[in-house]
Amino acid sequence: MIQLKTVLTLVATAALTACTTLGPNYQAPAANAPAAYRAATTAGAELQRDWWLMFNDAQLNALEAQALHASPTLAVAAARIERSRAVFGATQADRLPRVDVGANAGGLRTSAKATTTPVLNGRAVTFEGESFGLSASVGWELDLWGRVKRQTEAAQAQLDATTADAAAARVALTADVAAAYWQWRALADEATALQRVRDSRAQAFQVAQTRFDAGSSTTQDLERVRAELAAADADVADMPRRQALAMNQLAALTGQPAAALKLQASPLSAPPAIRAGLPSELLQRRPDLAQSLAQLHAATAQVGIAEAAFYPSIKLTGSFGYSSEDLGSLISAPARLYNVGPSISLPIFEGGRNKANLASAKASVDESLASFRGRMLLALREVDDALAELQGRAAVVEAQNRTLASSGQALTVAKSRYDQGAVSYLDVTEAERTPLATQRALAQLRGAQWAATAQLVKALGGGWSGANGG
Template identity: 30%
Template sequence: MKILKPILISTILALAATSCMVGPKLEKPVVPAEEQFRFDSVAGDSMINLAWWELFSEPELDTMIYLALEHNQDILIAMSRIEQAYAVLGVSKADLYPQFGYDISGSYGNPSTAGTGTGAGGMVNITPNVYWELDFWGKVRRSNQAARAEIAASEEALRMVQIGIITAVADGYFQLLDFDQRLAIAHHTWETRMESLWIIEQRFDKGMVPEIDLNQAQQQEAIAATAIPAYERGVAQTENYLSILMGQNPRMLERGLLDEQVAPPDIPVGIPSELLERRPDLIKAEQEFYAETARIGMTQAMRFPSFSITGAFGLASSDLSSLLSSDALMYSVGGSILGPIFNWGRNKRRVDIQKETARQALYSYEQAVLNAFREVDDALIDVNTYGREVESRERQKLAATNAAVLSRARYDGGQTGYLEVLDTERSLFNAELETAAVKGAMFSSYLYLYKALGGGWITPEEEASAEETP
């Protein structure tokens, strides 16, 4: 009973001490937000929490994205970092509790025996022990808060990587369709110009057209031929890029056609304040601010004394035969207070450093919010303007096609010179290429709007929760 009494008193004191915790209270940073995005023309709640790429109805794209989510190395690294963050929290939580150990030692020797008449002897010790540093000022609890915030930040970092990979795959896919279409246009134009060159050559051989017409036809054929290898490079390199995103070796990929793609429906983006709860980069920055704020308490606790309790209970004897006797029983219970007296302001400056670090984290969060609002508005105006631009380019291509047909007929009828034919065919080639390019840009604008809104991959648990919410 005498042994347990000091241990019981120490434990009660330790539990009482845990009510004290220095450092600022963790509070959510407040950033002003507008009631509506500047270029948002669709009212309603956001529909962003879904597998938005499925709106494009492209099975090949769906397959690529799911392969990338499963095998992309950046995602695997982010998942590993979450496990690492949980391990760090486990280490930090262990500091809250007593640390148990043991000490087993033995010795034998013959020290100086002058005047004592003693001979050689030995000693055996078997001593379990306990050490407990009381978290009186909340240093360990603040460390746990920081570790939990780091876990949350790591989880949001994973979501950032997932959304980034999804967007990169979808953007690369539509870029690949763009290159495919431009390559097809270049091939078709080259074949048409080869036929025209053959006709001009026949007419030139018969003296029906001047040499300048032949030279101009040769130039136009070479221009079209030059475009083909450029787009072939674009196709191959984009396939390689997408293969790597999917964690695979470069290979040929199955895909659809750009002209078969249909733009998704208009997107209700919600209100700006919702963005703060949805975008993983903003949540990550917020959690990093919490972590740095919690560490202020850790540095403040270092300015105050630390309290610890030690205890040992075991056996000690100079004779193995008596090691288990009651005379060999020994115990000790003690406590210590260790604190700074004067260190030239080092601990105070350590607190100042951490306060500034937390302030920088807050500024980073505020800057991330402003950038997020800008990215959403930029993406909204891109969607709006690229859609109108595609319509204009389609009208331009239709007119250029008709003009090229009429011009060729006029030339064959001897009503105009070959220069007019060259000009209309050049305009048609450019119109077709520009239409393909702006179509690809239009689809990419939808991708970046989804990304800016924080949409992308959600877990099955989150999807089920969203379906249950009325």
């Protein structure tokens, strides 16, 4: 027994001394981000995790809360996190020894007719009796090459990726809810502008009809005004469909039927400015980039696991217990038994399986690295696109406001001349054409500005922070 203990001690000491971790250690790749965005400004509010609160809109706050509570997408992401956490726990268990206990009891009688029955003095020797046993076994694989360590590392990285994926789903959901809500409000503003256009065309048609009946205008003039009224009627009639689609999208995002939504529309003003920050900050601001890096980390750890398959594995196993035909004498020195010793396994021929697995693991690293770089470029483009949209729309709004001011003055002059009898009412309705069309264009532009605001929020990661998990 002393010699066996000595052997086991030497084996364990040599094995632990020789422990190493195969495979490359993970290093985050360079982001290669530009120094600044093309259209960035330093002014604006900084996004927080619950970024929608900055707009002080009670309806939006309620919709976001409902979406976060009822979204199936977030429920799926939460379940994935729990699954990844369970996988990580299972890999941690592989680093510890495994202990099993067992007990058995049964009757035994050997056959006198079997070919393996022993014969003594020409007679078959049979055995009959009861058997009882109690045992405990211990097994532990020495992590000589870091295979188990890399498995734990890969599982932890995968858990990080799953957590970041859930955060990305939250960012996307809250931004989409806000975008749908702002679209619905923009449509309400546009509907108001369209109704004004329709009312103006209806008045113009009444005047044209009166003049035609009096013989002071032609059929061509009447039909032109009639066509304009019909076009306005078509736009007004189509608006409920567009509003219903926006409402249906909002209901789906918040996990409730559209009939349950009771919203009050109010005019949209200019959206507040949001600080974009620096491109290099995107790695800490966007959870999808953090997810991509975590997947790269997991793929890198898999290379070490694949390399460890080329090397021998050593397991220390042992068992101790009692076996007796008499239950009363089971726990006694004569009934004691044990078995202890190391086992070594060395791969000799695997048919190229280990080489193929290693090549696959290295290719996965290359794939994950390329995927991260692609996501980084996409993230930079999305921020630049949103900033370009906001700046471009703001310039158009400014020009349309000038148009509205000038056309409003022209309309005031036309009404004054009409009151003096210098022009007909058709001249007034003609002067109304530009300001009314500009009001509709401004409603659409406001909607585009708020849509670009939601796009920018999503592109910047919605207030998520890699430093604290958002």
